[in-house]
Amino acid sequence: MRRQLWLLGLLLAACTTNAKPLLDDFDTNGLDMTKWTTAQIKPDQMRPVIPGRCTPQAIEIITLLTDSEGSDCPKDEPMCQRAEIRTAKQYWPKYGDEIWYAFSFRILGDIPRTGSSRTVIGQWKEPADDSPFLAQRFDNGVFHITVEDKGVRRVVALAEGNIDDVQSVQRKLNTIKSPAIVAQALREIRPLLQGKQSLLTDDTNVAKNLNVAPSKLVETLRPLAFVSEPEKYVGKADIELTSPLTPQLPDPSKGWIDLVYRILPGRTDNTVGPKRKAEIDIWANGTLVAEVRGNLGNPLTTEEQVNSGLYFKFGTYRARVPGTFRFQFDEFTQRSRPITELRPCPPR
Incomplete structure (x- = not known):
């Protein structure tokens, strides 16, 4: 009964939003440039791939070692590998609107278990964000989803490990007095777990x-040892996570996975825009894996930011590592009404 009332509330809330829907099954030979922008990907980094998730074709993004400069890398990171496709601006919903996303993807090729370095x-970005407020990551071979509060990051779901143990570490990271030494300890834990000599000099x-x-x-630190930017996880974050009965993410290196996101942006400290906590709910392969509540992203201070909206990007953005990385993406939906079809077609 409680879940039925919750769904009814979502249906009523969705009726108040006017975001333009975007659907793409990527069955045409070229990317539909009325729906997407390609400022951060080179033409030879994307191609159609057969078969797709449900239909004959999907899109594949390829990252090679030779792509050492990527496209549009930051000045402080000239050796990044970047190949990302972004929703066209006409489809960016206004900040504060409730938006649902659904898509399928999988990963093939060389997937380093260590040294992946972010x-x-x-990723999803709001108007005042530098780093994404919501992101899918694949660090050191572990697929996980993160959210951020003013640049402080938290893992909210993962494919390898126990989310309750990760939450235990993250609660401790909320209250520490010396962030730098704890971040360094997190950085040094992974080599230690691999049998290398301890570098922890200030235990x-x-x-x-x-x-x-x-x-x-x-x-204590072991559950969070897979993250590649430990300094981002140290500090206070106003983020609450309710773990459902099945909090584990599927592994995209083992086959197609289907993800559905419900996103309601907000912060209690916004100068303009909705002054409420944000809400994010995530389903993977038809199962609820995370319910997130809290202050997400960065505070908005101008009406221009509210009206400029948020956007979604898919593809690869990482520091340079060896090997060929193939990211396949399909069955994309973005709309303001609830997505009840949690899986687009039977598993393959």
Whole structure:
């Protein structure tokens, strides 16, 4: 009964939004340039691929070692590999509108288990954001989804490991007094777990910050050892996560996965725009995997920001690593009314 009332509330809320729907099954030989922009991808990095998720064709984005400069890399990161496709601006919903997204994707090729150094494979940005407030990541071989509050990041779902253990670490990272030494400890945990010599030179101080015994330090930090930018996870974040009964994400390197997102932007400290906590609900392969509530993104201060909307990008954005990385994407839907068809077609 509670779930039925919740769905009814979503249906009523969705009726108040006017975002232009966007659908694409990528069955044409070329990318539909009325729906997408390609400022951050080169023509030879994308191609049609057969078969698609449900229909004959999907789109594939390829990242090679030779793509050392990518397209539109930041000045402070000249060696990035970037190949991303963005929704056309006419489809950007106004900030504060409730929007639903659905799509399918999988990953093929070389997927490093270590040294991946930040791999983003899908992201949403709001008007005041530098880093995405919501992102799909594939760091050190672990697929996971993150959200951010003013640049402080939290994992909200993952394909490998236990989300409850990750949440336990993240709660500790909310209250520490010396962020730099704890971030360094997180950075050094992964080599230590791989049997390399310990680099933790200040175990006692780090343990004190986390309020654990020094002998428990490695065990405490282990669940979050896969993240590639540990400094982003240290600090206060107003983010609440409700773990459902099945919080595990599927692994996109093992086949197509179907994701559905419900996104309602907001912050309680916005100067303009909705002054409420944001809401994000995520389904993977038809199963609810995360319910997120909190202050997401950065505070909005002008009406121009509110009207400029938020946008979605898919593809690959990472630091340069060896190998060929293939990202296949299909069955995209963006609309303001609820998406009840949580899987577009039977699994393959």
